[in-house]
Amino acid sequence: MNIFKAVSLKVASTMAFAVMGAQGRYLGSAIPLGEIVFCRGLFALIPILLFFGWRGQLRGAMHTNRFSAHLVRGSFSVVGTFCTFGALARLPIADVTAIAFIAPLITVVFAALFLKEKVYVYRWSAVAVGFSGVILMLSPYLQNHAAITTSMMIGLGLALLNAFTSGGATIQIRRLTATESSSAIVIIMTLIVMAASLLTAPFGWVWPSTFELALLVGIGICGGLGQMLFTESYRYAPASFLAPFDYTAMLWAFLLGFWMFGEVPTTYVVFGAVIVAGAGIFVILRERHLGLKRLRDTPMSPISTMADDETDPDAPVTVLGKAR
Template sequence: MVQTATTTRAARIGEGQGAGGPAGAALWGIVFANCAVFTFTVMDAIIKSVAQTFPTGEIIFFRNLFGFIPLLAFAWWRHGGVPLRTSRPWGHVMRGVFGVASMFCFFLSYKLMPLSDAIALGLSGPIFITVLSVPILGEHVGWRRWSAVIVGFVGVLVMTRPGSTLFDINALVPLAAAVLYAVAMISIRKLGATEPSTTIVFHFTAFATLASLLTIPWGEVDPAQAWVMPSSLRLWAVLILIGGLGGIAQIVMTMAYQRARAATVASFDYTALIYGFLLGWVFFEEVPDAFLIVGGLIVVAAGIYIIHRETVVARQQHREPPVPPLPTNE
């Protein structure tokens, strides 16, 4: 789904500076953003394909363990090492707890629901970010953004159809993921004031790898959650591919934010809805109904407008826009 590199002020250094001047850099930023979102969505589809074979906690473990490989290579190439020193360890722990919980719900939703349904509901994350930024960050949200939030929730209601005989209780899983993702992203906003994006990414990846090991004892209570040893080279290749795609997508998305305006790049995160529909149709024979399509488009429109308004308000206040970072919860 949604999206996974952490976008902070540090990640946007050099924004708009690339080959061909600002216009050429922006074009490359859009290309990179689309490539990253597509890669994340392909990763989600692969996760869905093995969701019945491996428990969710084990998938999280391998996603982050093998995700270290491209991230380490990129950090060594760009920075000559991995910047892990931090003065805010508890901030990273808080980001990690909510981020891992969100990742767990996202991955679980791919097991319980059609891929396109889970992705569409998960895209409500920016709506929850706007709502939670008021009590947590003390931000002022004007009537335009509140209107967009209400419209976005209408889109969620259209997709889930609560109260009808078609309501799927499993829809609460990706919605819970979106709420947890929102809290994780707000914690990143706080960390981003003092921490480089690479530090945040590596601390989260390490935390997620270790935290996922805590799900091993669940197998004693629920046999369906018992970890299993991959039984073939094909399954090992799939797990390595999941982690590799996640790490590569994080790197490519960071490169997108370094070349184009943050609001422009963030808007393209919603192309995951299109990719999710296509991959679900081609590989899982899932055909989204009219309610999912209409509701998903409403949520996308509301999310894009929220991003636009945040950028406008930031410019009026002469400060850098608080852009919702791309989720590293994938």
């Protein structure tokens, strides 16, 4: 374990995603949404292929016997990516980032519904508290109806839908990691997003200016780099230790929003984000506690969990001495 390197990589990944979002917000009114999403995938392949090539994991990355499962995961990503950039074009960066914080809480709900995981009162309480934070963040929009535009309402709906698709994607990734490598999951997902966004080309794509093209390239590079930094950070520390650092995204969102667009988050957004982040961190710590308890209670059965076995995120899962 290398705490300093792990935290540095994780925080750098949140900054890369924040810069990606700021560029997307800047282009939101000038470039069609589908074109932005396509470039996000296309140029993200540059750091992705370099990263997995450096680790020697490109061979066989496109081989899978579970393409339908990848298609489900890719569908979540398609909807989520469109919703992210659609929301950024209509709402302040800090608001979109804060709403996205509910994704870990939605994952708890989906895990109970679709994975049939047992969720006890502690985590359900955290989910309830977290959603109260969301209501607090949304209260300025709900109180001042005269100031709400149709565009803002669409943005709110897209931001909330993005959080739900993130939760769904997390559940599907849990299923895929049992048999699929990280390279296969990331590359196939990226290609699915590109293919879906390419279908929007007949509906008004434009030729960008030199500056706009540079930003489109930057969106893809920052997105791909963020994914790689995120993945690499888990080689040096457990997921349960690093997950709370996801919330540094709010700091970058505030700084970039203020610097580039003069946006200042409301008190409601700040306090709501703190509540949601606190609930999310509680869920993460609770998962860590339960993971360690399961490990202690089953000493004869090797257990591979996201929280407690992150030495090599791409290693095959081993059960009773057999890799699968």
